[in-house]
Amino acid sequence: MNPLEPILLVKSGQSLFGIELRYVREIVSDFPIFPLPAKFRNISHLTILRGTPYAVLDNEYYLRIEHKNRERLILLIGQMAISADEAVRTISPEQLSRQENKTEHATSFIREVVQFRNRIIPILDIQAILNDRPDFEFIPT
Amino acid sequence: MGENLDTLLSELTELNENIYNSAKQLKTAIEAGNNTVHITGELFRAFHTIKGLGGMSGFGTLAKFSHSVENLLDRIRKAEHPCTMETVNLLILSTEIIDIFIDSIRAIGTDAVENTVLDSFHRQLSRELETAAQTRIDTAELDFLSPQLIRQLNEMELARLKENVRTRQNVYFLDVSFPFESFDTGLRKIQDGINRDGEIIATLPGEDTATETHITFKLLLASPMSPEEIRALAPRTAVLTRIHEGRPEKSIVTGATEEGPGQPATLPAAPLTPATGGRTVKVELKELDLLLQDMEEMALVKNRIAAILDPLGGSDKIGHTIQQAKFQMEMLDRRIASFQKRIIHYRMVPLASIFRRLESATIRTAGQLGKKVKLSFDGGNTRVDKQITDMLVEPLIHLLRNAADHGIETQKARKQAGKPETGSIKLSAYQQGSSVFIEIYDDGQGINPHTILEKARALGMAEEKQDYSDNEIFDFIFRPGFSTSENVSDISGRGVGMDVVKTELSKLGGTIRIRTRVGEGTHFYIQIPVTQAILPVFFIRSGETVLGLPSLFVEAIHPYEAARCTYVRECLYYRLNGEASRAIHLPRLLKVDDLDTEIGIVVQIRHFDRVFAFLVEDVIEEKEVTITPLTGKLSQLPLFSAICNFSANSVGYILDVPELISLLRGSHEPA
Incomplete structure (x- = not known):
């Protein structure tokens, strides 16, 4: 099993989740957000930062987080963006302990579940998210 | 990458482009039976420069390669070797190899080129040097010159004279006299005129000794121009004497060429030395992309400000100020649009800039297959976004190689079909609105739709009992894994290629279609946008x-x-x-x-x-x-x-x- 890595603790609505720090390229607070031209299960919006468009992931699909208000932050992860309300803090691996049972957070996009103080934190599987293709079935009319 | 390496690569690229352009001029000159000495001279200097650059930068393989071509050109210059279409083909192939050197230096910092590539080239070069050994002309054949004059000519001048006699050029003496203060401009005028498609073989001292005010020269020259045209270049006192009669002289024809109407049919080679110190700067394409990106961001911000201002107004002072701000926003909008268009214009390059790579790849393929193919281009002035032209190279090479491999028949088959032994492949390009159309057609055997459908069914791509239109059948060619070739070779038959061609063109926002007639040939139509930006x-x-x-x-x-x-x-x-x-x-x-x-x-x-x-x-x-x-x-x-x-x-x-x-x-x- 790979050793734990430093994570960024992120809050969206009432939910907390972790992203391995090495994936986080930038955190942006002032960002325009645009709807997509078709319905995709895994991408919710598009944002443009410094002229470059990024796909904003659908948190409901990847994290099972239902959050009605518009998030205030965008975390750039490679060529995609994750929306959130707050980047709480970074946490070093020594402060985290692995949890064997991750059934409560079971999605194929959760790499593992860790405990920080008395909170259970799911850590996103960024590679799995990057490899997840948008589902769009072509049904000619 | 270091700045020095960047400069080196830039110079090599420019020299390589110039070599290709000169090779094309050489081809035209050979076809027209014109003098080639100036073009081969420029080519010699270009390879010499590349050899020097390679040697100085520690790229010994590149230097050695350039030396081998330089050697051939030197022999041609000295009239020890004829300048033929095979020479032109070798020069075009050499530009492809220089491209590989450039790519290797850029990617891994060394001039590593596969030995098989270099060996193949050197084999062709050796064959050329052996088979086309020059029949030397004895000085006896220069009996129209006095022994005394022959002794005045150095080895190179003598070689050039023999070469002109061999190619049946008219040879003249032109005795001219110039005032001391203007002899250089007078001589240059004659040189420029003669060098257009002839040459001044030697500049000898005049028979009259110099006076206090004048200097005299005896020019030994070869030219296809008429005596009247030659005289028109010189002062009225000049004396022109034809000392050897070659082909009937011709007037310089001006007419429409691809360079534009009114240009001389054959121009002297463009200077090969890279332009330096001019009033231009080189800018990487990515820098232009960044400028465009910045401008896009600016347009986005402008839109957001416009959206804020939009609901505001009124007839008071604030309302008036807002009106003014809105007016200024419109001005800004126009400036942004104008800026974007200008940047786009800078990105446009003529399609001819990639013809060199297309031609060398086709020549090589035809050579490997032992087929005779004449490749011609039309519409090289059509301008397309640099990014698109770069991405077009591979798909177009693939189509041209396919035309040479699958399209053009063997010489025997063509003869049996009553076709000329040499197959023809033509690429033409033209712009229509915001699209560029590129057509590639060959006069080969065409594609039989029944064969395609049979193969598609065998591969499980087509339904057994379904009927397909010809267009649908030809679409199978662009499916991954489709190939009708039974033999796998370097050129074709691996079932990869045409699908990649289509995918690459799609990435550019382009499309491709086929028209074909069995026994008559195949025609590919490509439509791409002028720019992706x-x-x-x-x-x-x-x-x-x-x-x-x-x-x-x-x-x-x-x-x-x-x-x-x-x-x-x-x-x-x-x-x-x-x-x-x-x-x-x-x-x-x-x-x-x-x-x-x-x-x-x-x-x-x-x-x-x-x-x-x-x-x-x-x-x-x-x-x-x-x-x-x-x-x-x-x-x-x-x-x-x-x-x-x-x-x-x-x-x-x-x-x-x-x-x-x-x-x-x-x-x-x-x-």
Whole structure:
């Protein structure tokens, strides 16, 4: 099993989740957000930062987080963006302990579940998210 | 990469381009029977420079390679070797190898080129040197010159004289006298005129000794010009004497060439020395991209400010100020648009800039196959975005190699078919609106649709009992893994290629179609946008979003009439101009169709010879937009190729029309 890595603790609505720090390229607070031209299960919006468009992931699909208000932050992860309300803090691996049972957070996009103080934190599987293709079935009319 | 290496690569690239241009001029000069000495001289100097650059920079293999070509050119200069079409082919092949050197230096910092490539070239070079050994002309054949004059000529001058006699040029003496103060300009005028398609072999002292005011020369020259034309270059006192009669002289013909009307049919080679110290700077394409990106961001911010100002107004002082701000915003809008257009213009390069690579690859393929192929280009002045031209190279090389391999028959087969032994492949390009059309046609054996269908069925790509139109059958050629070739070779037969050609062209927003006739040849039609950076589009409302439909596909726009819709085997059709065209209900396709969706407009789309009907809610406007390709996860979105600014709250999504049509054609469409 790979050793734990430093994570960024992120809050969206009432939910907390972790992203391995090495994936986080930038955190942006002032960002325009645009709807997509078709319905995709895994991408919710598009944002443009410094002229470059990024796909904003659908948190409901990847994290099972239902959050009605518009998030205030965008975390750039490679060529995609994750929306959130707050980047709480970074946490070093020594402060985290692995949890064997991750059934409560079971999605194929959760790499593992860790405990920080008395909170259970799911850590996103960024590679799995990057490899997840948008589902769009072509049904000619 | 270090700055020195960047400079070296830039110089090598420029020299290589010049070598190709000179090789083309050499070809024209040989075909016209003109003097080639100036062109081979320039080529010699170019290879000499590359040898020097390679040696100084520690790229010994490059230096050695250049030396071998330089050696051939030196022999040609000294008239020890004839200048033939084979020489031209070798020079064009050498530019391909220099490209490989450049790529290797850029990628890994060394001049590592596969030995097989170099060995193959050197074999051809050796063959050329051995088989085309020059029949030396004895000085006895220069009996029209006095022994005393022959003794005055050095080895090079003598060689040049012999070469001109061998190629049946008229040889003259021109005795001229110039005032001391202007002899250099007078001589230059004669040199420039003669060198156009002849040469001054030697400049000897005049027979009259110099006076206090004048200096005299005896010019030994060879030229196809008429004596009157030569005399017109010299002072009136000059004496012209023909000492050897070659072919009948001709006047210099001016006419329409690809360079433009009124240009001399053959011009002296362009200077090969890289231009330095001019009033220009070189800018990387990516820097222009960054400028465009900045400008896009600026347009986005401008849209957001405009959206803030939009609801504001009034007749008071603040209202007046807001009006002024809005006016200034419009000015800014125009400046941004003008800036974007200027940047786009800087990105445009003539398609001829890639002809060199296409030609060398085709010559090599034909050589490997032992076929005689004449490749010609037309429309090299057509300008296309640099990024697109770069990405076009591989697909076009593939099509040309395929034409040489599969299209053009063997010499024996062509003879039996009553065709000329040399096969013809032609590439022509032209611009129409915001599209560039490239056509590649060969006079080979064509493609038999029955063979294609048989193979497609054998590969499980086509249904056994289904009928297919010819267009649908030819579409199988572009499927991954399709190949009719039984033998796998370096050139073809691995089932990879044509699908990649189509994919690469699609990435550029382009499309490809085939027309072929068995026994007569094959014709590929390619349509690509002039630039990927700016595109005229029709903005279409679709649910909450705005779509951009590239104007190049839009043939007409009609109001929607429900009665014109019909279903055939679960496929939607719309009657346009009396014919049922395959239709796409765009909101339904994009799954944004709900109770509020109301189709109001039909956009008539033309894709080569087929017409489609796109049913949409509304067409907002047509506009030229700067587009940003979708990358990363967004590139996985099907049906869309790029985005563009539309308003403060909305971006426009550019529909990938060829992809959409291709999916439609593959969706069990009735034949």
